[in-house]
Amino acid sequence: MQVQVIENVLKLNDDVARLNRAALHAAGIFTIDLIGGPGCGKTTLVEKTIAALRDTLNIAVIVGDLATARDAERIAAVCPQVVQINTGRGCHLEAHQVRQGMDRLKLDGLDLLIIENVGNLVCPVGFDLGQDAKVGMFATTEGPDKPAKYPHLVDVADVLLLNKIDLLAHVPFDLPQFYADIKHLKPNAQIIECAAYTNNLTPWLAWLQARITAAKK
């Protein structure tokens, strides 16, 4: 019975995700679902990405946390359209929550929707939100073994970020092991090093811009 219930929940989620995707594509919006552990730097990445691109792109953000509106308040400083979703005890965003967020945004004229998921390397992985790309984020401060220990994120992510590369000298982090573990799980994985806090984001911004441009064609 439990499996049946879970299957129904996932099917309902996927149905809503399909509606989200259709609405977002109809509006010409490219959407990413940003997934990473607590404190890997997701919100800083969102802030700096918007600051870098806002002169050329219209961007909105839906951000999920169990509690507080702190991320939305931070992002609002650089982005006029932000919706905070509080999940209570929920460990990930679901498609219907994104749908509610979309209802509160002016989609017309948007180029990019960033969904910042709840800080968690497990639960957000299996839920389609209607995104075009899942972005998996790790950080040097977490140690090099996270891809091997959270392989499902590596599996579903369209691109993997290794953030806080600027702290490499201060933390124990075996960079070759990090790359080898990912390549073992997914030989064709795309991995981008970055440092959101210190604005080392050029390859990430290039990836994102290329995907947005390709989606508009």
Place this chain on the structure above:
Amino acid sequence: MQVQVIENVLKLNDDVARLNRAALHAAGIFTIDLIGGPGCGKTTLVEKTIAALRDTLNIAVIVGDLATARDAERIAAVCPQVVQINTGRGCHLEAHQVRQGMDRLKLDGLDLLIIENVGNLVCPVGFDLGQDAKVGMFATTEGPDKPAKYPHLVDVADVLLLNKIDLLAHVPFDLPQFYADIKHLKPNAQIIECAAYTNNLTPWLAWLQARITAAKK
């Protein structure tokens, strides 16, 4: 129907947790459930704690991860009794998994059982495993807002650790805000700063030793 199923799962878990607790107490064992995000330093804390205490205490470890036996392999270097539980897609340990782990340990003569939960600040919080104390772990590298954003862990934890205090100079971390947020949620919270990697663990070891001694009385 879904709520009913979840209630049944939680009730079954709590029943098994009670059996675990009874068996552990009968054997004179003090048990902690260590909960923290991915890469906050749980395994390093376990390694260093055992290295510091193994001359005076008999210690065993049950460690949960979605995949790999890496944590168990690391801990085995300092601890003869380690069981790795692989949860697959499971985002936390459950009491029956701890029970299976206990079946593979020689409980007789043990003083301390450390259960290192899956790296996650949400899902492990609501599950009783049969522990005597839940230890909530944060790290300076995660930023200061994690207690406010994961309030349920603060609520249930018997003690909160702030790890990687040695990296304070290298990361943006507002220490007064971290303390204020916790005190706002839980005025009597006990908070211990530590740095597992550089062996700055004295107050943590004192807390643990005091709890083990009190439990034996």
